[in-house]
Amino acid sequence: MTDLPTQEIADGGVRGYLHTPRGESLVSLALTHGAGGNCSAKLLVDVAELFAQHGVTVLRFDLAFRQARSSGPPHPSRAAADRDSVRAAVDVLRARTAAPILIGGHSYGGRQASMVAAEDGAIAAGLVLMSYPLHPPGKPEKARTAHLPDITMTSLFVSGTKDPFGTPAELEDAIAMVPGTTGFEQITGAGHDLSPARHRAAERTLAAASELFSLPTRIGPRI
Numbered sequence: 001m002t003d004l005p006t007q008e009i010a011d012g013g014v015r016g017y018l019h020t021p022r023g024e025s026l027v028s029l030a031l032t033h034g035a036g037g038n039c040s041a042k043l044l045v046d047v048a049e050l051f052a053q054h055g056v057t058v059l060r061f062d063l064a065f066r067q068a069r070s071s072g073p074p075h076p077s078r079a080a081a082d083r084d085s086v087r088a089a090v091d092v093l094r095a096r097t098a099a100p101i102l103i104g105g106h107s108y109g110g111r112q113a114s115m116v117a118a119e120d121g122a123i124a125a126g127l128v129l130m131s132y133p134l135h136p137p138g139k140p141e142k143a144r145t146a147h148l149p150d151i152t153m154t155s156l157f158v159s160g161t162k163d164p165f166g167t168p169a170e171l172e173d174a175i176a177m178v179p180g181t182t183g184f185e186q187i188t189g190a191g192h193d194l195s196p197a198r199h200r201a202a203e204r205t206l207a208a209a210s211e212l213f214s215l216p217t218r219i220g221p222r223i
Helices: 041-053 064-068 076-096 108-119 168-175 202-214
Strands: 008-013 015-019 028-032 054-061 099-106 127-131 154-160 182-188
Touching: 015 041, 015 076, 028 041, 028 076, 028 108, 041 054, 041 099, 041 202, 054 076, 064 076, 076 099, 076 108, 099 108, 108 127, 127 202, 154 168, 154 202, 168 182, 182 202
Parallel strands: 028 054, 028 099, 099 127, 127 154, 154 182
Antiparallel strands: 008 015, 015 054
């Protein structure tokens, strides 16, 4: 837990929580959830609190489909509204800090953020994608890679080695399609949820982000 300030946000179609570091923000992160959760998922809370301790302003937020209903999966026909949620979260951060912005999220949320990045390479300085859902479990032929060659920003992929949505080898092949600078943090033994308490997923993500994005020295050394 952290005693850093957390502010509830309900602004411009954005619903979530803003984590503010002490002192000047070095970078900011718009972070969202997977298809089965919301912005209060433990993984997102852990990442937000830890990043904020190291100088990052973090907005963890609900996508449009979760704002519309408290449970149930997103519908493909409304995915554009979820991508608009990412853009709206970026606007909220821009109104509060001049720090460079990263966008990303867990699973479905990360995928939507990556599609926003493919559509607009200037929207953010980089991507943080945790458990990118490369394909539905057991269906590698349905790879979600069409937009990857359009991503020019620096992109971090964090994934467990036991994730049924993509093996490390499959993800490496997919990441190779991204023309921008990339990093791949593999968490041995973790599944799709990354089991944040067991595998120190937040710490591993912070360390990998520090290295890939060359974040200032307030970000801790690699674990």
